[in-house]
Amino acid sequence: MSAPENKRRAFLAAVGAVAVAPGISLIAPSQAGTAASSAVRFGMLVDTTKCSPGCDACVKACAAENGLVEPIADLRQGSQWIRKIDLVDTATGRQHSLPMMCQHCAKPPCVDVCPTGASFKRADGIVLVDRHICIGCRYCMMACPYKARSFVHQPLTTQNPEVPRGLGCVEACTFCVQRTDRGLAPACADACPQGAMLFGDLNDPQSAIAKRLKEVATTQVRADLKLGTGVRYQGI
Amino acid sequence: MKNEFSRVEEKLFYGLAALGALVTAVGLGAALYMEHHGHVVTGMNNQIVWGLPHVFAIFLIVAASGVLNVASIGSVFGKAVYKPRAPLSGLLCIAMLAGGLAVIMLDLGRADRLVVAMTHFNPTSVFGWNVILYPGMFGIVAVYMWTLMERRMYPWSKPVSVAAFIWRLLLTTGTGSIFGFLVARQAYQSAVLAPMFIIMSFAWGLAVFMVVQKVMYGWNDLALHPDIRKRMKNLLAIFVAAVFYFVAVYHLTNFYFAKQVAFERFILVDGGIFPLLFWGGWLLAGTVLPLLLIFVPGLAAMRGSVTAASLLVIVGAFCQLYVFIIGGEAFPLEIFPGMTVSSSFFDGRIDHYAPSLPEFLLGLGGIGIAFTMTVVGVRVLRFLPKDDLAKLGAAGSLSD
Numbered sequence: 001m002s003a004p005e006n007k008r009r010a011f012l013a014a015v016g017a018v019a020v021a022p023g024i025s026l027i028a029p030s031q032a033g034t035a036a037s038s039a040v041r042f043g044m045l046v047d048t049t050k051c052s053p054g055c056d057a058c059v060k061a062c063a064a065e066n067g068l069v070e071p072i073a074d075l076r077q078g079s080q081w082i083r084k085i086d087l088v089d090t091a092t093g094r095q096h097s098l099p100m101m102c103q104h105c106a107k108p109p110c111v112d113v114c115p116t117g118a119s120f121k122r123a124d125g126i127v128l129v130d131r132h133i134c135i136g137c138r139y140c141m142m143a144c145p146y147k148a149r150s151f152v153h154q155p156l157t158t159q160n161p162e163v164p165r166g167l168g169c170v171e172a173c174t175f176c177v178q179r180t181d182r183g184l185a186p187a188c189a190d191a192c193p194q195g196a197m198l199f200g201d202l203n204d205p206q207s208a209i210a211k212r213l214k215e216v217a218t219t220q221v222r223a224d225l226k227l228g229t230g231v232r233y234q235g236i
Numbered sequence: 237m238k239n240e241f242s243r244v245e246e247k248l249f250y251g252l253a254a255l256g257a258l259v260t261a262v263g264l265g266a267a268l269y270m271e272h273h274g275h276v277v278t279g280m281n282n283q284i285v286w287g288l289p290h291v292f293a294i295f296l297i298v299a300a301s302g303v304l305n306v307a308s309i310g311s312v313f314g315k316a317v318y319k320p321r322a323p324l325s326g327l328l329c330i331a332m333l334a335g336g337l338a339v340i341m342l343d344l345g346r347a348d349r350l351v352v353a354m355t356h357f358n359p360t361s362v363f364g365w366n367v368i369l370y371p372g373m374f375g376i377v378a379v380y381m382w383t384l385m386e387r388r389m390y391p392w393s394k395p396v397s398v399a400a401f402i403w404r405l406l407l408t409t410g411t412g413s414i415f416g417f418l419v420a421r422q423a424y425q426s427a428v429l430a431p432m433f434i435i436m437s438f439a440w441g442l443a444v445f446m447v448v449q450k451v452m453y454g455w456n457d458l459a460l461h462p463d464i465r466k467r468m469k470n471l472l473a474i475f476v477a478a479v480f481y482f483v484a485v486y487h488l489t490n491f492y493f494a495k496q497v498a499f500e501r502f503i504l505v506d507g508g509i510f511p512l513l514f515w516g517g518w519l520l521a522g523t524v525l526p527l528l529l530i531f532v533p534g535l536a537a538m539r540g541s542v543t544a545a546s547l548l549v550i551v552g553a554f555c556q557l558y559v560f561i562i563g564g565e566a567f568p569l570e571i572f573p574g575m576t577v578s579s580s581f582f583d584g585r586i587d588h589y590a591p592s593l594p595e596f597l598l599g600l601g602g603i604g605i606a607f608t609m610t611v612v613g614v615r616v617l618r619f620l621p622k623d624d625l626a627k628l629g630a631a632g633s634l635s636d
Contacts, residue, residue, distance in 0.1 A: 059580075076281035076582055085579040087572055100571070100579070109419060115363035116356035133352050136345015138285040139363050145420035147569050147581065151285060151345060154276040167274050168345025221571060225419055236572075 038123040041106075041230065042175055043202040044189065045209050045218060046098055048235035050196035053097040056084050061191030062101075065176055067160035072153065079150035079165075081173040082188055087236070096236050099188065099197070101173035102127055102148040103221060106228025110140035110149065110172075119170075125202075125230050126175050136168040145222050148172050175199070202230070248455065249615050256608030263601010266594040267342035275345065279590045283582060284565040288591040289343040291557045292599030295440065296336030296606060297370070298411055298433055299553070301404040302441020304329040304377065307384075308404075309471075311397030316628055317464050321449070321621040322397075326381040327613045328441075328448060328606075329404075330374060335606035337370055339599055362413045369407045376400045385617065408434045415564075422499035423564025428489070432482040436553070439475035443549035446472065448610065450543045452620055461625055469542045473530045476549055480523050483556070495573065502567050502586065503559060510563035513555040522552010562589050 062082045063069055072078040082101040088094070108127050110119045118134035121127050129140075141149045149172040152165060159165050162178040176186035180199075184190070189197040200209035218232040270277060280287040306325035310318030341347055358364040380400045383393040412433030418424040446468060453460055460468075487504065490496040503510050526545035529535050566587045571577065577584035613619060 056580075072276065074276075074281065075580070076283060076587070077276055078282075080282075080581045083579045083581040083583075085572075085577050085583055087575040087577050089575055091574065096575075100583075112360045113363065113417070114358055115361045115367060116352055117358040118356075133349070133356050134346065135349045135353050136347075137363060138345070139361070139414075141282065141285040142565075143418050143420055145569060146571060147283070147583065150282050151275065153281070154274045168271075170345070 036122040036124040036126070039203060040124040041202040042104065042125050042180060043200070043209060043230040043232065044104075044175070044186075045198040045212055046231065046233045047194075047196045047198070048096050048098045048233055050194040051097045051099065051192075052194065053084075053086055053095070055097075055193065057191045057193055058082055058099045058188035058197065059084060061187040062173070062176075065160070065179070065187035066163045066174075067158055067165065069158055070154065070156055077151075077153040079152060079171060081148075081150065081171070098233060098236065100146060100148070100221075101188070101231070102144075102175075103146050103227070104173075104175060104230030106230070108227065109143040109145065113139045113143040115139065122177075126177055126180070127172070128174055128177065129170055129172065131164045131166055131169050131171075134169040136170065138170060140170055144172075145225055145227070249611065252611045253608060253615075256604050256611055259604030260601055260608055261604075263339075263598050263604050264342070266597035266601060267347070269594050270343070270598065271347055277592060278595045279592050280595070281587070281589075283568075283587040284562060284589045286561055286565065287589060288558075288562075288595040289339050289598045289602075290561055291554060292602050293336045293339035293343070294411065294561065295553055295557055296332045296339065296602050298408060298437045299440040299444050300329045300332035300336060301373070301408045301411075301434075302437030302439065303332065303445050304400060304404055305438050305441055306445050307380070308397060308401045311380075311384075311393055312401045316631055317467055317623070320623055321445070323381055323384050323617075324449065324452075324614070324619040324621055325445060326377050326384065327617075327619050328445060328610060329377050330381075331606040331609035331613065332444070333370065333373060333377075334609060335602035335604070338605050339602035342598060342601075362410055362417050366407075366410050366414070369403070369410050373400075373403060373407050376403050404437075405434060408437045415560075420569060421564055422496060422567055422570060423503075423560065426486060426489070428482060428486050432479075432486060435475065435478045435482055436556075439472065439479050439549055440553045442468070442472050442475055443546040443553075446546040447543060447550070449621060450546075452614060456620060458620075461623060464623060464628075465542060469530050469536075469545065472542075472546065472549065473527055476523055476526055480519075483518075495570070499567050503563050507563060507566070507586070510559050510566070514559045514563075517555025518552045518559065521548050522555060526552075565589075 059080075059082055066081060068079050068081060070078075082099050085098055085100045087096040087098070104125055104127050106125065108119070108121055111121055111127065113119075115137060116133045116135055118130045118132075119127070119140050120130060136151065138151055141151060149170050151170050152167050155167045156165055163174075165171055176184070176188075179186060185199040189199040198209050198212060200207040202210055202213070204210055213232065216234050218234050219236050220227075220229040220232055278287060304325055306318055307322035309315045310320075310322045341350060346352075353367060357367065376396070376399055380393070380396045383389040383396050409430040412430035415424040416426055416429035449460065487500060490500045504514060505511055526548045529538075529541045529545040529548070535541055566589060568582075568584050568586060571583065
């Protein structure tokens with residue numbers, strides 16, 4: 001192979017890395033068949049100053065990615081893995097809009113209370129529900145301070161094969177684990193038109209999210225509970 | 237005359253057993269309907285995740301623990317008046333525990349995974365502890381009843397009764413702690429809930445016992461000795477007053493914390509059905525009226541006053557649990573203190589829960605199970621409390 005050809009390939013690879021979704025270059029893909037590593041702590045930074053009140057691109061992307069599309073008569077019984085919350089400071093009138101989902105706590109109350117161990121935290125910090133041993137007691141929903149979990153109230157027919165869901169089980173945001181294990185960012189982060197959701201490895205000082213967290217003031221929601229949330233918010 | 241009475245009793249037994257079986261069957265049918273269609277056919281949702289079935293189930297489980305108090309007072313604390321009542325107390329404990337657990341299990345999203353619940357154990361989960369505490373209670377009470385009803389086992393009665401006493405305190409601590417350990421919701425996260433549930437169990441259990449005892453005496457043409465009746469009703473009054481004390485402490489503490497005031501206002505003042513059930517159901521009907529019926533001479537002398545007081549305590553218990561469980565969930569989670577919030581997931585909104593018929597029938601089915609087990613139990617074994625009045629009188633046990 002000639003030297004100019006080598007340079008051309010290197011150039012094409014660099015262009016490719018820039019052209020694909022930003023999330024791809026942020027995290028290393030897991031090796032197939034290997035367990036999640038505790039060296040990694042996945043997390044997300046939401047910049048609420050960029051988040052538009054009327055925009056729900058993240059919510060739509062989550063629904064499409066995870067197959068949350070069944071219509072339900074009573075919306076209170078439907079699954080919402082991510083939702084937009086509009087906030088108004090009662091003292092000052094300042095308004096915010098932000099996406100709320102499972103905060104992937106370091107000390108998740110849902111894991112503590114689950115009688116069977118179906119609620120669990122992966123080594124890389126992603127909090128999941130094992131659908132094989134969830135008995136549908138909903139104790140985790142009582143325990144979650146973020147109202148992040150949904151119970152499947154009706155039979156499902158349109159599941160995404162990569163996202164196991166089923167009647168009578170509890171579910172929540174998985175950080176699109178089917179994507180993160182391939183080195184992709186969660187669907188919501190990719191879909192955000194403002195680039196307000198930054199996903200990555202909190203443990204890697206070189207990651208974009210770790211660098212950003214070092215630079216800007218961020219907040220953990222219900223920080224008083226000291227749950228060590230993996231999701232942080234900027235601007236609230 | 238004796239034969240005539242037996243025939244009446246015989247007919248009554250089959251009638252009652254059939255009634256219990258029917259209510260149980262309807263409850264099981266409701267559970268099957270919910271299992272088939274999903275919880276979409278209930279009034280429960282992602283905010284109010286535990287509904288009417290849990291009100292029934294927790295009443296039955298808490299009262300089951302408390303009804304054994306009657307036996308404990310006899311065996312552990314040596315009060316002679318309560319000893320003949322111990323077997324019936326044990327039977328009611330097992331029957332109500334079975335009814336309550338059946339409702340909890342049948343309400344699960346995946347009731348078919350009962351084996352999973354038994355084989356996967358998370359030691360940090362209060363529910364997980366209960367998977368050990370509840371079946372353990374069945375075992376201990378069964379052995380306890382054996383020591384009470386089998387002459388050769390009498391010497392073991394005392395140590396087993398002590399074990400049962402400790403076990404049920406643990407069990408009710410576990411039930412109260414299901415809520416006490418929850419940091420997420422305003423209504424819970426309080427250590428006072430564990431002892432509060434224990435004292436609630438004493439009151440509710442004794443109330444159930446008094447009603448069942450009254451009915452059994454009625455069928456057998458017997459009357460409770462006035463001195464025994466007086467002792468038992470006074471004890472009921474003490475328990476009802478103690479529940480009042482704990483509930484008062486719980487709410488007053490909350491009122492003192494600024495972050496809890498909005499929740500307290502909701503439960504006690506402007507929360508619609510919940511203040512109504514709290515003041516009218518629990519306080520007036522379930523606490524004040526029973527105490528009046530027990531202590532005001534004119535009312536206490538009325539026929540059936542103690543039974544009425546006991547029934548009112550049970551009505552109050554259901555009101556209290558409805559307020560505690562449903563009201564506690566209806567109030568929105570305070571995720572962003574100091575902000576007003578709105579979302580497509582009803583953040584910041586007070587939820588309105590309307591229980592559906594299947595939920596109610598499932599809860600009723602739990603009572604059906606407890607009722608049927610009691611009716612069959614008292615039929616096949618000697619559970620009727622029989623007082624040796626001469627012996628009790630000689631020992632000075634009839635009066636305090």
